[in-house]
Amino acid sequence: MIRIAAVGDLHVAPEVAGTYRERLGALPEHADVLLVAGDLTRHGTVEEGKVAAAELRDLGVPVITVLGNHDHHSDAEDEITKVLEDAGITVLEGDGTVLDCGGTRLGVAGGKGFGGGFAGKCASDFGERPMKAFVEETKDFAGRLGAALLGLECDVRVCLTHYAPVPDTLAGEPPEIYPFLGSYLIAEAIDATDTDLAIHGHAHMGSEKGLTPGGVRVRNVALPVIQQAYAVYAMESERAAAR
Numbered sequence: 001m002i003r004i005a006a007v008g009d010l011h012v013a014p015e016v017a018g019t020y021r022e023r024l025g026a027l028p029e030h031a032d033v034l035l036v037a038g039d040l041t042r043h044g045t046v047e048e049g050k051v052a053a054a055e056l057r058d059l060g061v062p063v064i065t066v067l068g069n070h071d072h073h074s075d076a077e078d079e080i081t082k083v084l085e086d087a088g089i090t091v092l093e094g095d096g097t098v099l100d101c102g103g104t105r106l107g108v109a110g111g112k113g114f115g116g117g118f119a120g121k122c123a124s125d126f127g128e129r130p131m132k133a134f135v136e137e138t139k140d141f142a143g144r145l146g147a148a149l150l151g152l153e154c155d156v157r158v159c160l161t162h163y164a165p166v167p168d169t170l171a172g173e174p175p176e177i178y179p180f181l182g183s184y185l186i187a188e189a190i191d192a193t194d195t196d197l198a199i200h201g202h203a204h205m206g207s208e209k210g211l212t213p214g215g216v217r218v219r220n221v222a223l224p225v226i227q228q229a230y231a232v233y234a235m236e237s238e239r240a241a242a243r
């Protein structure tokens with residue numbers, strides 16, 4: 001069994017440095033890995049990125065993160081990625097990684113993702129160039145995500161994004177902004193790849209639990225949603241048991 005701790009939307013800044021880390025002292029007793037679903041910072045500055053790295057470094061379990069839209073706000077996403085990686089944190093963006101958790105291989109693929117909306121109520125790549133670019137951004141991401149999930153040689157396969165793959169976990173948010181909170185294309189990539197769990201953040205007023213159309217468990221782990229330092233999901237592996 002693998003115990004996956006997950007959280008999103010830490011939104012740290014220098015004035016709150018150290019306060020999130022204080023809540024992680026017992027983490028290795030409760031989890032084998034910590035997944036962070038983006039929006040580590042408030043305004044995406046390198047200074048805030050350094051605070052995030054200090055919160056998440058050397059926790060006693062591997063930490064895998066994606067960036068969120070806030071982490072892009074100052075056009076410093078590459079520097080923030082480097083700061084996090086220098087602290088030993090894995091940053092995914094359209095790629096994946098595999099960890100050995102006590103003999104069970106945990107594969108995690110992911111990235112920030114983007115919006116576009118959900119079946120029947122989504123943007124289409126038609127008309128003005130900015131609208132086509134908006135939809136193309138998500139299509140491109142979903143393609144890379146699907147390939148990354150498929151490429152994981154693992155027993156438990158997890159998708160980690162900032163944007164939501166389904167509308168279920170947005171319940172509580174105004175319906176008018178759903179197209180800016182996620183895309184059904186992320187769920188299509190998940191459902192095409194025998195994925196076991198999908199983790200996301202971004203929807204602070206959303207709900208924790210949902211399902212993709214293919215029946216994969218989706219969890220919105222935004223800090224205001226889970227209202228604890230992290231949620232823990234225990235994953236049994238039929239694939240590991242069959243080996």
Ligand SMILES: [Fe+2]
Nearest residue numbers: 009039068202
């Ligand atoms: Fe956020």
Ligand SMILES: [Fe+2]
Nearest residue numbers: 039068069202
């Ligand atoms: Fe966000």
